[in-house]
Amino acid sequence: MKQKENITLSVKNVSKLYGDGCAYCAETDAVLDKNVCPECRTVHACRDVSFDLHSGEILGIVGESGSGKSTLMKMLYFDQEASRGSYHISDYDTSQSNVFGLSSQAKRQIRNEILGMVYQNPVYGLEMDFSSMSNIAEKLIAAGSRNVGEMTGTGDHFLDKVNIPLNRKFDPPINFSGGMQQRVQIAKALSNYPPVLLLDEVTTGLDLSVQADVLELIKEIQREMGISMVVVSHDLAIIRMLCDRTMVMLNGEVIEAGITDQILEDPQHAYTQQLVYSIL
Structure with a gap:
């Protein structure tokens, strides 16, 4: 029971189809061409993902x-x-409910x-022509904040935490690296202290030294x-x-999951073995 109470979020048999599907690919043991149904050509971007x-x-x-x-991350963030x-x-509040079935207003509240959410491309997560402080205020206002002084203090706190000089807090992100x-x-x-943070390929396209800084920041935030x-x-x-x-995905399916050290030291699936050997 304690283990169950410790679960922050739970995903069961989540699928995303591009196409109508058919009787053949509706079967759980249907053999697809990678993630495409050979009968109706429906793309199964995610197929019965659970964690x-x-x-x-x-x-x-x-x-x-x-x-x-x-695709899975986009579904988690609606x-x-x-x-x-x-x-x-x-x-x-209604943790027993399937939140996929909630109203758009309730989904906005959860968001x-x-x-x-931190996107691979900052364009999707930021208003690039607004100041950094205004971007944070936008998130806080959406979460119900109205006190300008409190929002400014929160903005200063988190910009400082992520090593953005406060003398640039009114600069728009379009002027940043x-x-x-x-x-x-x-x-x-982070500005509304969410219990869950989703990060989608946040270091892709960054220089190695910058990648290291961002990864260290993520670890520090999680610890604190x-x-x-x-x-x-x-x-x-x-x-x-x-x-x-770690979960390993291939062609829309989870092919292997477990403690990260176990996945790295003793990968079971041929694709995971290929991934692991590529970094050794």
Whole structure:
């Protein structure tokens, strides 16, 4: 029972289809051409994905481009609708409900109060022409804040935490480097103290030294704030550095999951073995 109470969010048999599907691909043992139904050509971007995220845990999701990991993250943040499956969040009042079935207003509340999201491309997470402080204020206002002084104090706190000079807090992110934009995104995502942070390929395209700074920042934030995190990456080295447990996705399905050290030391699936050997 204690283990169950420790679950922050739970995903069961979540699928995302592009197409109508057919009787053949509706079968759980249907053999697809990668993730495409050979009968009706429906694309199964995610297929019966299940996992639990525990309190204070960092869960990694690794896989190549097209494996379904980013689609899964978009469904968790309600950027896309799931075709089927259930999604439960313990910090939401109706935690017994499948939040995929909630109203758009309730989903916005969850996005504003429970979830933080950091996108691979900062354009999706920031208003690039607004100041960094205004971006944070936007998130706080959506979560119900109205006191300007409190919002300014929160903005200063988190911009300082992610190493954005406060003398640049009124600069728009469009004037920042890629690494700084990602750090502003992280500050914005953390500003309402969400219990869950979703990070989708946040270091892709950054210089190696900048990558290291962002990864160290993520680890520091998790230690200090105890936030549960889902980290998506195609790079197993990043997953190794950050994550307690790891799921490996291929062609829309979870092919292997377990404690990160176990996945790295004794991979069972041929694709995971290929990933692990590529970083040794």
